[in-house]
Amino acid sequence: MKRDIQSLTLDELTQVVLSLGEKKYRAEQIFHDIMLGKKIEEITTITQDLKDKLKEQFEDEQLKILTQKQSADGTSKFLYSLADGNIVEGVLMRYKFGNTLCVSSQVGCRMGCKFCASGLDGLVRNLSAGEILSQVIAVNKLLGGTLQDRKISNIVLMGSGEPLDNFDNLMQFLRIVTCNRGLNFSERSISISTCGLVPKIYKLADSGFKINICLSLHASNDQTRRSLMPIAKGYTVAELLDACDYYFEKTGRRILFEYILIKDVNSSTEHALRLAKLLSKRNCIVNLINLNEVKENDFKRCSDEVVNRFAEILKSYNINVTTRRSLGNDVDGACGQLRRSYIKNSTQKGE
Numbered sequence: 001m002k003r004d005i006q007s008l009t010l011d012e013l014t015q016v017v018l019s020l021g022e023k024k025y026r027a028e029q030i031f032h033d034i035m036l037g038k039k040i041e042e043i044t045t046i047t048q049d050l051k052d053k054l055k056e057q058f059e060d061e062q063l064k065i066l067t068q069k070q071s072a073d074g075t076s077k078f079l080y081s082l083a084d085g086n087i088v089e090g091v092l093m094r095y096k097f098g099n100t101l102c103v104s105s106q107v108g109c110r111m112g113c114k115f116c117a118s119g120l121d122g123l124v125r126n127l128s129a130g131e132i133l134s135q136v137i138a139v140n141k142l143l144g145g146t147l148q149d150r151k152i153s154n155i156v157l158m159g160s161g162e163p164l165d166n167f168d169n170l171m172q173f174l175r176i177v178t179c180n181r182g183l184n185f186s187e188r189s190i191s192i193s194t195c196g197l198v199p200k201i202y203k204l205a206d207s208g209f210k211i212n213i214c215l216s217l218h219a220s221n222d223q224t225r226r227s228l229m230p231i232a233k234g235y236t237v238a239e240l241l242d243a244c245d246y247y248f249e250k251t252g253r254r255i256l257f258e259y260i261l262i263k264d265v266n267s268s269t270e271h272a273l274r275l276a277k278l279l280s281k282r283n284c285i286v287n288l289i290n291l292n293e294v295k296e297n298d299f300k301r302c303s304d305e306v307v308n309r310f311a312e313i314l315k316s317y318n319i320n321v322t323t324r325r326s327l328g329n330d331v332d333g334a335c336g337q338l339r340r341s342y343i344k345n346s347t348q349k350g351e
């Protein structure tokens with residue numbers, strides 16, 4: 001298969017252009033238009049001859065928006081189709097300070113967290129850097145954004161997949177998306193959500209990119225965490241928190257700990273107190289998420305009282321706590337739900 005042109009950094013594109021006997025500045029023209037979501041054929045600043053040569057070497061339309069569902073609260077849920085027929089999903093959240101796009105890093109996921117719908121069928125494949133990036137390019141274009149006037153201000157890699165399990169493509173994505181000749185996202189406007197691949201957290205800390213980490217903790221002790229997340233069998237909570245401390249020291253970015261509240265599993269006072277003790281000395285934020293129930297498992301969400309009590313206990317230990325607003329519930333907001341219901345429906349219809 002041909003390489004996708006969106007997976008190239010400006011430097012790499014420059015090498016390509018020079019190897020085709022063209023002037024260096026052509027690379028910038030091409031890069032600019034590709035970041036705007038144009039196909040090679042639609043680039044107006046280069047000759048037909050160069051377009052033809054590029055098309056011989058590169059794929060230029062490896063991701064398309066398949067459907068967009070708009071929720072009453074303004075959240076949009078997207079399904080994207082990939083060139084090989086695979087499907088991934090994403091969410092656009094509108095806040096007062098700007099739009100945040102939640103993007104996927106893999107088709108499926110092999111982490112196997114018990115409460116999550118994304119990993120039910122395991123990992124299908126990694127997304128290329130260009131496929132991760134193309135979600136941003138496509139939605140920015142759809143919203144009428146340009147490079148100078150982007151319609152997306154923040155990116156979170158919190159869709160399907162485990163970003164640190166696709167590390168090299170994540171790095172390449174960061175190189176391209178932060179390039180000041182392209183979309184020019186600042187590192188602080190980019191977050192990844194991870195279930196905690198400890199060695200990769202150290203590697204990311206040493207990578208030079210100072211992006212934000214959202215750490216899917218979901219439990220305050222190893223036993224409970226292991227019952228929910230297979231990855232916890234490889235790394236203890238203590239080892240994970242050590243890695244988080246290192247990340248904070250290295251980058252100065254506060255970790256945001258995500259904690260899904262699941263009825264009768266991790267939401268009692270005992271769990272809250274233990275979490276409070278673990279985190280009270282750390283400069284961090286805790287984001288409490290009431291479980292999004294999915295029909296493939298029996299986990300239940302908590303009542304508002306339980307969520308509030310849990311939050312109050314953490315606050316009494318001076319921990320910064322936010323409670324995630326549940327956005328887009330009416331459009332299958334939970335991870336992996338929309339893709340699953342789409343695939344199921346099209347299979348039932350025999351498509």
Ligand code: SAH
Binds near residue numbers: 158161195
């Ligand atoms: N693999 C990464 C990112 C994808 S999941 C990670 O584990 O963080 C994004 C977030 O959604 C994670 O915090 C995940 O734990 C959470 N999540 C998954 N299923 C959920 C559900 N049913 N209800 C609420 N949050 C869920």
